[in-house]
Amino acid sequence: MSKYWSQIIQALKPYVPGEQPKDNCFIKLNTNENPYPPSPKVIDAISKETDASLRRYPDPNCEALKQAIAEYYSVKKGNVFVGNGSDEVLALSFISFFKQRQPILFPDISYSFYEVYCRIFEIQNIRVPLTAALNISLADYAQPNGGIIFPNPNAPTGKLLLLDSIEKLLKQNDRSVVIVDEAYIDFGGDTAIALIDKYPNLLVAQTFSKSRSLAGLRVGAALGSEELIEGLERAKNSFNSYPLDRLAIAGAVEAIRDEAYFQSTCKKVMETRERTVAALSKMGFSIVPSRANFVFIRPKGIQARELYTRLKDEKILVRYFDKPRIDEYLRVTIGTDADMQTFIEKTAQIVAAA
Numbered sequence: 315m316s317k318y319w320s321q322i323i324q325a326l327k328p329y330v331p332g333e334q335p336k337d338n339c340f341i342k343l344n345t346n347e348n349p350y351p352p353s354p355k356v357i358d359a360i361s362k363e364t365d366a367s368l369r370r371y372p373d374p375n376c377e378a379l380k381q382a383i384a385e386y387y388s389v390k391k392g393n394v395f396v397g398n399g400s401d402e403v404l405a406l407s408f409i410s411f412f413k414q415r416q417p418i419l420f421p422d423i424s425y426s427f428y429e430v431y432c433r434i435f436e437i438q439n440i441r442v443p444l445t446a447a448l449n450i451s452l453a454d455y456a457q458p459n460g461g462i463i464f465p466n467p468n469a470p471t472g473k474l475l476l477l478d479s480i481e482k483l484l485k486q487n488d489r490s491v492v493i494v495d496e497a498y499i500d501f502g503g504d505t506a507i508a509l510i511d512k513y514p515n516l517l518v519a520q521t522f523s524k525s526r527s528l529a530g531l532r533v534g535a536a537l538g539s540e541e542l543i544e545g546l547e548r549a550k551n552s553f554n555s556y557p558l559d560r561l562a563i564a565g566a567v568e569a570i571r572d573e574a575y576f577q578s579t580c581k582k583v584m585e586t587r588e589r590t591v592a593a594l595s596k597m598g599f600s601i602v603p604s605r606a607n608f609v610f611i612r613p614k615g616i617q618a619r620e621l622y623t624r625l626k627d628e629k630i631l632v633r634y635f636d637k638p639r640i641d642e643y644l645r646v647t648i649g650t651d652a653d654m655q656t657f658i659e660k661t662a663q664i665v666a667a668a
């Protein structure tokens with residue numbers, strides 16, 4: 315605490331991301347990064363852009379990237395917003411759409427950054443409990459609200475809400491903005507982008523950090539009606555003219571273009587996920603059905619916290635949340651087959667010794 319801090323800053327509880335250890339000796343299964351490198355074409359594009367032009371500001375409107383994303387999803391450029399990671403896109407969305415008279419709604423178990431944005435922007439919110447089976451119950455969202463947001467698939471559960479449910483939610487909620495945070499949609503779900511023409515209150519947030527292996531580049535996007543996108547541009551242009559640098563724009567454009575590479579890495583991650591689920595089920599662990607690049611598991615024969623600590627001793631990092639309702643679970647990112655093999659072997663040894 316400091317007497318120089320504003321009241322808002324004093325009251326904040328900043329988001330704490332998963333650990334990023336300095337040494338490389340860990341198998342990192344704690345921050346949902348992709349185990350595969352970005353497409354070689356992305357690295358090429360970034361290298362080519364690394365020249366004297368860096369003395370110049372980048373394109374403040376990121377036209378090339380918006381164009382590439384618009385073509386990819388068959389929408390107009392005016393339906394696309396881009397930002398410095400989807401965290402920034404989400405932050406700007408909270409200011410643009412969620413500062414309303416009514417509280418916003420999001421699941422009690424979801425991306426914990428939402429609460430942090432609510433605090434910094436002083437947005438009232440109701441955390442709507444997931445059902446006992448960790449599902450979103452649409453009926454619980456049929457209440458007056460200043461907006462709705464949830465990850466799909468949800469994080470940290472990995473559970474997918476199907477498009478017809480999302481459409482029902484949009485229909486029952488035409489007065490406020492619904493944000494579907496699709497950070498993990500490419501690992502087995504259908505994007506809601508197909509619905510943006512029909513529902514002007516739908517905003518779909520995506521990121522290049524997970525399925526496109528570019529967490530280090532910081533690129534995120536939002537797709538929605540031109541009305542919503544214009545709102546986001548107003549917020550962005552009142553905050554930072556150049557959230558994406560020249561290297562990020564060049565790399566992200568190429569990541570969108572290299573469809574074959576993208577498909578093959580997503581497929582590998584999904585196949586490894588299914589093998590991991592099978593192995594953990596055999597050990598008696600309960601596993602929430604996942605359509606993401608992680609699994610949310612309840613260990614058997616050992617407490618989740620204990621398993622987290624023991625795995626760390628073995629140089630394997632997973633994510634443990636010391637929070638009500640989920641403190642018996644671990645979230646484990648899907649790595650390479652070799653990573654997961656090691657994870658499963660070490661876990662079996664630790665459980666046997668417990």
Ligand SMILES: *Cc1c(COP(=O)(O)O)cnc(C)c1O
Nearest residue numbers: 399400401425465497521523534
């Ligand atoms: C990882 C993640 C993000 C943030 O992604 P960045 O683009 O890296 O900022 C947003 N939402 C959810 C649910 C995530 O898991």
